Amino acid sequence: xxxxxxxxxxxxxxxxxxxxxxxxxxxxxxxxxxxxxxxxxxxxxxxxxxxxxxxxxxxxxxxxxxxxxxxxxxxxxxxxxxxxxxxxxxxxxxxxxxxxxxxxxxxxxxxxxxxxxxxxxxxxxxxxxxxxxxxxxxxxxxxxxxxxxxxxxx
Numbered sequence: 001x002x003x004x005x006x007x008x009x010x011x012x013x014x015x016x017x018x019x020x021x022x023x024x025x026x027x028x029x030x031x032x033x034x035x036x037x038x039x040x041x042x043x044x045x046x047x048x049x050x051x052x053x054x055x056x057x058x059x060x061x062x063x064x065x066x067x068x069x070x071x072x073x074x075x076x077x078x079x080x081x082x083x084x085x086x087x088x089x090x091x092x093x094x095x096x097x098x099x100x101x102x103x104x105x106x107x108x109x110x111x112x113x114x115x116x117x118x119x120x121x122x123x124x125x126x127x128x129x130x131x132x133x134x135x136x137x138x139x140x141x142x143x144x145x146x147x148x149x150x151x152x153x154x
């Protein structure tokens with residue numbers, strides 16, 4: 001499948017991959033696996049912020065998760081030399097949601113990213129996942145997501 005064509009069909013324009021905000025690299029490829037550092041939800045160059053149940057809603061969290069997913073794909077593209085067709089499988093997403101202690105809809109919030117991966121990569125986008133709440137995320141982001149991807153050799 002031509003992933004770039006699928007992105008265009010879905011109306012998704014990939015942003016410039018976000019630069020690290022501390023002492024780490026955005027992605028590491030090792031033994032056919034691509035490990036992508038946690039990505040924040042950027043929309044129009046700004047981080048979506050707030051805690052679900054306080055200043056953000058479940059719907060806001062879904063939108064933020066999708067934005068994180070788009071940034072993950074942008075990081076994949078950069079790490080794979082521009083060739084998204086090297087992606088064999090989205091293996092796992094780790095989804096972190098800033099929320100109030102009584103928020104329990106983490107799975108629904110995380111679907112913003114999970115549904116995107118399946119829409120873009122088809123069956124290869126179906127993945128294992130963890131979705132957990134945390135009290136606060138870097139830059140006051142609503143969601144942060146990291147990813148493990150199986151890739152073909154260049």
